[in-house]
Amino acid sequence: MSNQKKKHFQIEAFKHKVVMDPKYPDKTWKILEDAIHEIYNHNASGLSFEELYRNAYNMVLHKFGERLYSGLVATMTVHLKDIAQSIEAAQGGSFLEELNRKWNDHNKALQMIRDILMYMDRTYVPSARKTPVHELGLNLWRENVIYSSQIRTRLLNTLLELIHSERTGEVIDRGIMRNITKMLMDLGPSVYEHEFEKHFTNVSAEFYQVESQRFIECCDCGDYLKKAERRLNEEMDRVSHYLDPETEKKINKVVEEQMIENHMLRLIHMENSGLVNMLCDDKYEDLGRMYTLFRRVTDGLLKIREVMTSHIRESGKQLVTDPERLKDPVEFVQRLLDEKDKYDKIINLPFNNDKSFQNALNSSFEYFINLNPRSPEFISLFVDDKLRKGLKGVNEDDVEVTLDKVMMLFRYLQEKDVFEKYYKQHLAKRLLSGKTVSDDAERSLIVKLKTECGYQFTSKLEGMFTDMKTSQDTMQGFYASHPDLGDGPTLTVQVLTTGSWPTQSSITCNLPAEISALCEKFRSYYLGTHTGRRLSWQTNMGFADLKATFGKGQKHELNVSTYQMCVLMLFNNADKLSYKEIEQATEIPAPDLKRCLQSLALVKGRNVLRKEPMSKDVVEDDAFFVNDKFSSKLYKVKIGTVVAQKESEPEKQETRQRVEEDRKPQIEAAIVRIMKSRKQLDHNNLIAEVTKQLQSRFLANPTEVKKRIESLIERDFLERDDNDRKLYRYLA
């Protein structure tokens, strides 16, 4: 108010006391009560908000808040009881609709009432610590409507029935469901939970228990999983449409438990459609579904992994012990690679590249590959085949892919030193016969082996390559310094460093004179530039190209082994030769000679010699002639081959023995190394350390290690402690 100069009128206080009308609160409350009635009767339009607000405001101001509040409670309660009755009276399907409608009405009314009573809400309510109007409205609704004995159970049952029908395929009014559940949630989180959710999950559990039992009796695994997946999706859909989001994980758990967890093993092991069948038939979709579903439950993936592992081990074991399969080593290894590819794909796609599955696969392969002691040999033969012809014309990248796959199998081998032995043998044959498809491929594989096993593993192999290269240079030098030899037979010598190449016994035979002379020239040339070395001819490993003219003038070029050359050259000076004469002249050892003559006389298409009598075997009394009638479509005829073959039983024993012998010094070296650094160590720890050190080459046998320890004790490298028999000490 502005301070005006008092001019004409004054404002004065009341001259008499203001006495409150005793009926004031009742009158005012009556106004408001009526208003509430109207509001509930949908007659709010005739009311004046401003007037009502003012009345409420005044009541509070004049300290009649209590009256106002309790009046509100009473009035609302009466109305709500009415409402409850009308809802109870609703029949069948209209029950929910009625409830929903009344709820909406109530909310609208509540809002209006709250607006009217806002002053009370803001002042009286907090100071008197009463429930605010809105909340009060909800509570009263809850107590009088929801918890009404007639409504409570009926509401729950109605909801559950509707959900059940939806589950059985019927269409329901989702909108109303939404509203009802929202109502429950609005009334308080525990209301939703206790009035609905709790029962919902229990009933669902029962439902799915029954359903899963039914399905499992009549469906195969793939179908069952599809159904389970569908149900899970349905439930998620349901939640998103008309349930509280929090319900999602609870209902998921129910479905997962009932449909998946309870039947896990039965599903996996189902005959004709279970996990093993899926694996065998590459059913990626089914496998993927199983993986995704089982991942949701505890130990689901574990069970899958277990069964998969035992299946791979079992089928792998059968594969490597099946005598039919073992007849062709290359096929055998190819089959292993195919298996690995198959499972790699399965783990990659449907199993989501899961590392634990990859590990299970690796350990299974390692297990069964090593069940067959010939695996190292066979893998080497496979490589040999590829490097001889298999990779011919294949582009570089594909070559790398193949070699990498071989390396992967190699890694599974426990006896890598056995592989090394065979690989050396096969490589030697390839190099010496010039039969490798690609030098780059060879070297690439050596590099891979080196990366895997270290320099020691491949140093000898590399030595072999070096020898080949050096020999080339030597030959160039030889011919450069002997220009007079241009007309004679062309000699190619490979000088092999003993120790790098697989051990061979050097039995020499008698070479034809021209060759022998040439060889001598080479020998003196070589020793002239490399004093202090010794050369010995390996006549069992060489080959020769001969030009031959037969009886009817047919000319051929024959590719033969050195032994075969020696035999054939004899026929330049004789028409007929007996076995004994050939033996004497060539000094080829008997078993080799027999084989050699067999290949020259008894193989169709290659029979450049004729034998009398025409029997199948070569015996000492046989006589040999040049086969003048020899014919071949090809000009160049290949007779001797030095192809790597699967070893015969005695050869295999011999190789195995050599490997065992080679292992002894390696074990001893490891023992000495360890003891030298530790000075003293007890028995069990020593064995463990030795095994670990040798792991990359082979699996050390504890008994063998013990033997080596005892041998070292005998030779005074180690001693036993006097007091503690288990302790060994290093003797410097």
Add this chain to the structure above:
Amino acid sequence: MRRGSSKKSGQSNPSVNSSAADLFRSASSKANSKELERIDSLFYTYANGSSGLIDPEGIEALCADIEVDHTDLRILMLAWKMKAEEQGYFTLDEWRRGLKALRADTVSKLKKALPDLEKEVRRPSNFSDFYSYAFQYCLTEEKQKSIDIESICELLTLVLGSTFPTQVNLFVEYLKNQNDYKVVNMDQWMGFFRFCNEISFPSLSDYDPELAWPLVLDNFVEWLREKQK
């Protein structure tokens, strides 16, 4: 003891008592030298004139005199006492060492000393040493480290036969029947002794092949268990 006291008395009354001590010393040393003399002469009764050693023949003669068979264990014990190095031969030093320790300068005294010698050897503190000595004594060649099975069996029976008859018999049977080992070395020899002492027989319950028993014993136990079935 005497010497100590005589030293004291030597200080107070040097002239009189020192001569007594000297007398005694000379007497005892006379006795000593007499003993030594007898020991030496005993040696030469058995020794080979040209080699100056007692050789196998001489030992046999000795054995006859002390009425002990030359394959008897007590001869080995005697060798142990002498610390004799070469099987079948005793040197003068070794002879002196042994007989002096036994306080025997005659054949009869030697014979009488044998039971005590046996007791001494069988004392646990000595027996282990004796046992290993027995092995070394049988190594006749230079740089020889092991003994052939046949001899080992005999030696084992001789040395341990009375103490552990069951184990020894079985082990000998095993050794004769197996093919893996043609010889036995010191480590294995000692191992067997420890085996007899530590492992309960015939149950073998506390034998653990994980421990560092020599491999030959692992195989022996396996053989035994097979047999027991």
